[in-house]
Amino acid sequence: MLESYSKNVRVFHVPFNYRGFTEKLLKQAITGIKNKDYSGILYLAPTHNKISESLKVFHSLVGGAYIPPEMMTIKNLAKKLYLLYGNKNIISKPIIPVIISSLTGQSIGFASMVSNFIDEIKQYRPGKDLGEIQNELINIFSKLNIPEEVSKRAINAITILKKYQKALLENNLKDENDLLVECPELISTYKYRHKTLIIDHFYEITPVEKLILKNLIENSEETVIAIPSEDNFTSITGTLNNFLINNFKSDLETLQTEKSSRNVVFHPFPGIDEEVEGIARNIKNIYISGKYKMLDKITVAFPKLSPYYSIVQRTFKRYGIPCTFLLSKPTGNTKPFLDLFAMLESIEDDYPRLYFSQFLTSPYFKKIPLSFKEWLPRISLNSGLIKGKNSWLNLKNLCDSRYDNDMQIPSEFEQELKHIFNKLIPLESIKKSGTYSEISNALMNIVDNLEFSFEDHGIKEQLSNVLKEFSLMDAFPQNCTNETGLRRFIEDLRYILNMSEIQTEGSGVHVTELFDLRSSSPEYLYIGGLKDGDIPSMPDIDHILPDSARKELGFVDMKRYLYSQKFIFHRLLEASVNLSLSYPAMEGDKFFLPSPFLPWKAEVIESIPGILNKEEELLYKGRTPLSNFIKEIHTVKNRLLDKYFSETSFISVTSIDQYRTCPRKFFVEKLLGLEPLEAKEYEIEGLLLGIIIHQIMEKLISKSFKDYEELKKNAEIIIEELLKNQLLDQYWKNFVKDSFISLLPEIYEIESKLAKEGYSFMRAEPKVEGEVLSGIKLRGKIDRIDKKADSVELIDYKTGSVQLNRSEIINKGATLQLFLYAALMKSLGFKINRVGLYSLKDTKITWIPGKTDIKEGRILEDYIKIGLQYLEKTVLQMRKGDFTANPLNEQTCRMCSEKPYCPYIQTS
Numbered sequence: 022m023l024e025s026y027s028k029n030v031r032v033f034h035v036p037f038n039y040r041g042f043t044e045k046l047l048k049q050a051i052t053g054i055k056n057k058d059y060s061g062i063l064y065l066a067p068t069h070n071k072i073s074e075s076l077k078v079f080h081s082l083v084g085g086a087y088i089p090p091e092m093m094t095i096k097n098l099a100k101k102l103y104l105l106y107g108n109k110n111i112i113s114k115p116i117i118p119v120i121i122s123s124l125t126g127q128s129i130g131f132a133s134m135v136s137n138f139i140d141e142i143k144q145y146r147p148g149k150d151l152g153e154i155q156n157e158l159i160n161i162f163s164k165l166n167i168p169e170e171v172s173k174r175a176i177n178a179i180t181i182l183k184k185y186q187k188a189l190l191e192n193n194l195k196d197e198n199d200l201l202v203e204c205p206e207l208i209s210t211y212k213y214r215h216k217t218l219i220i221d222h223f224y225e226i227t228p229v230e231k232l233i234l235k236n237l238i239e240n241s242e243e244t245v246i247a248i249p250s251e252d253n254f255t256s257i258t259g260t261l262n263n264f265l266i267n268n269f270k271s272d273l274e275t276l277q278t279e280k281s282s283r284n285v286v287f288h289p290f291p292g293i294d295e296e297v298e299g300i301a302r303n304i305k306n307i308y309i310s311g312k313y314k315m316l317d318k319i320t321v322a323f324p325k326l327s328p329y330y331s332i333v334q335r336t337f338k339r340y341g342i343p344c345t346f347l348l349s350k351p352t353g354n355t356k357p358f359l360d361l362f363a364m365l366e367s368i369e370d371d372y373p374r375l376y377f378s379q380f381l382t383s384p385y386f387k388k389i390p391l392s393f394k395e396w397l398p399r400i401s402l403n404s405g406l407i408k409g410k411n412s413w414l415n416l417k418n419l420c421d422s423r424y425d426n427d428m429q430i431p432s433e434f435e436q437e438l439k440h441i442f443n444k445l446i447p448l449e450s451i452k453k454s455g456t457y458s459e460i461s462n463a464l465m466n467i468v469d470n471l472e473f474s475f476e477d478h479g480i481k482e483q484l485s486n487v488l489k490e491f492s493l494m495d496a497f498p499q500n501c502t503n504e505t506g507l508r509r510f511i512e513d514l515r516y517i518l519n520m521s522e523i524q525t526e527g528s529g530v531h532v533t534e535l536f537d538l539r540s541s542s543p544e545y546l547y548i549g550g551l552k553d554g555d556i557p558s559m560p561d562i563d564h565i566l567p568d569s570a571r572k573e574l575g576f577v578d579m580k581r582y583l584y585s586q587k588f589i590f591h592r593l594l595e596a597s598v599n600l601s602l603s604y605p606a607m608e609g610d611k612f613f614l615p616s617p618f619l620p621w622k623a624e625v626i627e628s629i630p631g632i633l634n635k636e637e638e639l640l641y642k643g644r645t646p647l648s649n650f651i652k653e654i655h656t657v658k659n660r661l662l663d664k665y666f667s668e669t670s671f672i673s674v675t676s677i678d679q680y681r682t683c684p685r686k687f688f689v690e691k692l693l694g695l696e697p698l699e700a701k702e703y704e705i706e707g708l709l710l711g712i713i714i715h716q717i718m719e720k721l722i723s724k725s726f727k728d729y730e731e732l733k734k735n736a737e738i739i740i741e742e743l744l745k746n747q748l749l750d751q752y753w754k755n756f757v758k759d760s761f762i763s764l765l766p767e768i769y770e771i772e773s774k775l776a777k778e779g780y781s782f783m784r785a786e787p788k789v790e791g792e793v794l795s796g797i798k799l800r801g802k803i804d805r806i807d808k809k810a811d812s813v814e815l816i817d818y819k820t821g822s823v824q825l826n827r828s829e830i831i832n833k834g835a836t837l838q839l840f841l842y843a844a845l846m847k848s849l850g851f852k853i854n855r856v857g858l859y860s861l862k863d864t865k866i867t868w869i870p871g872k873t874d875i876k877e878g879r880i881l882e883d884y885i886k887i888g889l890q891y892l893e894k895t896v897l898q899m900r901k902g903d904f905t906a907n908p909l910n911e912q913t914c915r916m917c918s919e920k921p922y923c924p925y926i927q928t929s
Contacts, residue, residue: 029243030271034250035222037595039278040542043221044078046245050090050217057083061216062090063237067223069094069524070347070533071540075221091215095230096197099204106207109195114140115520116490117185117196119513123497124184129516138178138565139185141576143198147229151186155179161573174565192496201229208236218244222540224258225585228575231264238269249540249592250275257588281595287551287602287619288627291915296605297332300547301340302629303601304530307545308342309633313599316343317528318544322535324555327351333532340634343529348537352483353518357385357475361484362515364467368449369507373408381441385480387472390437400434413438444470452507456495460510461488487517539589546597551604552613557586590618603627607912610821648928654688657902661692666899671790674801674841677895681834681909688904689919697918714820714861715804716743717761719785722772722805729769736765767864780807780814791848793841794889797896803842805859812852815842819860825867827874831887833909834895839869840888843881855881 035042050062064079066072072092079090093101103111112120117139122132146154155176162172189195195203207213218241220234238244246265248258265271290296300321307313321344323329330350337344352358360383367377380386381393406412414435448455448463455463465488467473474481491514535548535556550556560582563571572578577585594600604615615624632638666672680687689695720739726732740761744754783806790800805816817839829835839856846853857866870881906925908914920926 030238030246030265030269031244032246032248032265032271032273034273034275035247036276036278037249037251037592038281039276040596040598042247042276043075043542044082046219046221046247047075047079048082050219050245051083057085057087059083059090060088062219063215063217063241064090064092064219064221065095065098065223065237066092066221067094067540068537070537071222073347073526074541095204095233096201099200099233100197102204102207102211102213103195103200106211107195107200107203109193110493111200112189112194112196112490112493113521114197115517116493119494119517120188120497121181121185122513123494124188125181129512134564135178135181137563138175139182140198142182143202144227144229145574145576147202147232151179151183157574158570161570165567165569165573167567167570171567175570178565188497192493194493198229201233204229205232205236208233208240212240213237214240216242220244220246222247222249223261224249224540224588226261226264234264235268246271251591251595254588254591257585283594283600285594285600285602285620286623286625287604287615289606289615289624290603291605291912292607293328293332293550293605294336296549296603297329297336299603299627299629300549300601301336301342302633303547303627304342305340305633306629306631313545315544316530319547320531320533320538320541320543320545321547321549322533322538323548323550324535324558325550326532326534329550337530339636344532345525345527345529347525347531347533349523349525351519352480352521352523353515355480357383357473357480358484358518360385361468361473362511364445365464365507365511365514368445369452369511371408372410372413374406377408377413385473385475387474389441389471390433392434392437396434410442414442448507454506455510456505457510458492458495460507461491464488483521483523487514487521490517535593536586536589538593541593542596543593543598545599546593547601547603548593549603549605551602551616551619553616554613556590556616556618557583559583587618607915609916612912648924651922651924651927653906653924654685654904655902657688657904659692659902662900662902665692666896668796668798671798671800672896672899674799674838674845677799677841677892678836678838680899681837681891681895682913683906683908683917684898684904685906685923685925686908686917686919713743713747713757714761715786715818718805718818718861722782723785729766732769732772733762733765736762764861764864768861771859771864771866775807779809781809783808783813789842789845789849791845793844793848794893797892799841799845799892801838801842801845803846806846809854812854813846814854815839815846815856816859816866817842817857819858820862822860822862825858825869827869829910830884834887834891835909837888837891840881840884841892844885844889844892847885853881856884 033042047064050064051059054061064072064075066075072094076092079092091098100111114136118129118132118136121127121135122129125132125135127135142154158175158179159172161167162175189199215237218237223246226234248261250258288299290299304316304319304321308316313319321333326346326348327350330346333344334346349355353362360380363376363379363383364386367373367380370376378397381389381397383389384394400416406416416435416438444467448460448467451459451463465485468481468484473484491510494513531543538546560577560579566574566576568579572580602619604613604619606613632641664670665676676687676691679691717736717739720743721732721736724735726735737758740758744757747754785805786802787806788800788802790798792798803815804818807814807816825836830837830840839858843853843856855868855870857868859866869884870879874880906919906923908925914920914923914926917923
């Protein structure tokens with residue numbers, strides 16, 4: 022048995038706002054060490070960011086030349102020891118689902134779920150017999166009364182795990198979790214010892230990590246452990262504290278510090294772009310003002326980095342702020358690899374124009390002639406080419422037949438194109454049935470021949486490493502249902518590259534994901550994207566283990582997942598010296614709420630004055646500011662006013678809401694008829710889609726049906742008839758039909774519920790008009806009226822999500838349309854029970870009065886009264902010719918075409 026050193030274990034509970042404790046630990050560890058040989062120190066931290074931060078601290082303490090300590094994460098330690106003492110090949114985590122998919126014939130999505138299950142089993146039941154784990158699962162499912170169809174999925178996953186482990190064993194392979202499982206034995210067997218072991222800012226550890234730490238502590242002369250601690254979060258740090266109490270006699274010291282007096286505020290921004298720009302302006306401002314110039318100690322973090330990656334890159338470059346992304350963009354989404362996939366998709370699908378053009382004009386294949394970049398976009402468009410190798414080789418004739426004028430294609434163009442095709446032939450010839458090894462070798466030859474590279478980012482080496490792992494796939498038994506050849510290869514390669522992220526280092530501002538900072542203490546921290554839904558975020562749905570079973574097994578369940586996010590967020594707030602928080606209030610037409618972690622009523626609008634980039638300087642140098650030419654439209658004397666808004670005219674109900682949204686926008690677009698120029702995209706216009714959907718619903722609901730099958734049959738006949746004469750591509754006709762049919766089960770439920778409540782369809786799109794107030798006549802078209810005995814309900818269809826905010830209706834007069842229709846119907850002698858917005862996107866009806874109204878004692882008559890009050894005020898302004906720029910909600914200004922010339926925006 023291995024002889025243990027005498028133990029000296031000290032544990033420190035470190036308050037969230039106790040800063041600089043890592044520096045104290047490292048300073049104490051090097052005290053008394055001679056000759057600057059610090060190899061006897063092993064420093065462990067939970068994240069790469071914390072390791073990088075601690076390395077800089079250590080270097081600042083020591084300086085000069087020295088033998089460094091070992092500083093790494095537990096996973097890196099396990100990998101290092103196995104590379105030193107193990108005898109099998111290591112496979113990376115991203116390829117595991119590909120292997121499982123190959124073994125089972127299941128989709129990569131299913132294989133990914135099983136891969137996550139395998140990860141947790143190996144980390145929470147390290148070294149345990151799979152038969153015992155299966156029995157444990159069966160007992161838990163029985164205890165919790167979990168249905169058999171659910172428990173079968175977990176038992177099936179265990180069966181796949183057995184098959185997977187057998188395949189690894191037969192091919193002399195280990196995955197990264199196996200390295201963790203073997204690490205404790207390697208520590209003991211090879212006497213991996215250190216004079217000083219520092220375990221810094223871990224707070225939760227898995228069972229396999231407990232075994233590793235136990236052996237490390239037993240083989241170290243002294244151990245110092247720092248655990249972030251706060252009275253409100255003791256349940257989070259409990260696993261680590263209990264592990265230490267149960268295994269070691271340790272000296273515990275709870276550090277004291279003054280309670281934080283920081284007044285936490287956060288800044289709302291209209292959208293993501295404005296938020297990133299606000300962060301950039303703040304950083305630039307503190308730098309040029311001399312307040313803080315150490316950019317490498319400034320960190321910008323987001324709960325989810327992917328939506329912000331390109332925006333930060335673009336905006337920071339515009340403001341001249343150097344930055345480094347500590348987590349790289351998923352490799353498969355980088356521009357060089359997108360062009361590589363364009364090449365692979367071209368070969369697989371007989372060279373379609375868009376993919377092949379993208380490849381031929383790519384700057385990352387250095388041996389592709391420059392003439393392609395100059396000529397190809399024009400040639401491929403003018404030729405009318407769709408796809409096909411022969412069509413590409415016949416480009417000149419295609420162009421000549423399509424246009425009378427000769428495009429004067431360079432004589433060498435066709436020859437060079439033939440040369441490129443010759444390079445691709447080896448891969449093209451095996452695209453139907455090539456093995457992973459054959460396709461990998463052919464791809465590497467093309468990459469070498471065409472010099473695939475991107476500055477000094479090492480993408481070719483990265484691709485080479487992935488393809489070497491791919492070559493291992495041929496050794497695994499292929500399930501007979503698996504698709505072979507280039508198509509499967511592309512899907513698997515794309516999956517692996519999109520799952521691969523590289524830890525990077527560099528100069529300038531550090532940009533990363535929020536939870537990668539979970540043990541760090543940034544000097545300057547900007548946290549953006551703090552919107553509800555992103556923080557706290559829900560865990561991915563586990564389709565194998567129900568949440569109750571996860572809790573019973575000791576895995577991270579939903580409650581702990583959410584609570585851990587709160588712990589990490591609040592620790593970062595306290596641990597950071599300087600702090601700025603923000604969130605985007607809107608994206609497109611979607612509104613967001615701030616994270617519930619943010620303090621209540623602590624919003625502060627931030628505005629950084631000054632000229633902070635070249636673009637702003639150029640605008641400022643203009644002789645006359647644009648704002649000098651921008652005027653309000655206060656009074657308009659126009660025949661249109663008499664025509665549309667006089668006491669004898671019928672005013673459109675929709676015009677009331679449009680005017681209230683913004684009078685100036687209403688005047689420009691509706692009265693003057695000035696619509697913004699837009700680039701036409703390959704999509705159905707929203708207005709046309711709305712008309713089609715309304716027509717479908719009108720005809721569908723007007724016909725009776727006894728069950729879902731009859732409703733579906735009616736819908737198919739109606740849609741076919743309506744779309745037959747529409748000038749739409751067949752693609753869009755199929756899209757509309759498939760999309761609507763997919764909604765029918767929910768529509769059937771809604772209509773069945775209305776029928777049970779006693780309502781039946783009365784009329785669709787009836788035109789109504791009347792004088793609702795003295796001197797104010799309204800006209801409109803109601804989407805749908807249902808009747809019940811002597812009363813009716815009014816329904817308005819929406820193709821988008823329902824936005825019906827009761828407080829905005831009452832306090833601002835927003836979305837009055839339904840209440841004005843109700844007033845019209847009432848003036849015509851009808852009794853109205855309720856009005857509702859029917860969202861076909863969300864497949865639900867939002868009713869007014871609703872449950873909240875009933876609870877608070879509001880009835881429909883109250884809303885009608887409020888609507889008429891706003892109507893009277895609105896019509897008075899219309900008749901005065903007042904079209905002042907005054908949006909009902911500022912968020913609508915973001916997408917407004919009038920924004921550059923609007924006094925509300927430009928002169929405020």
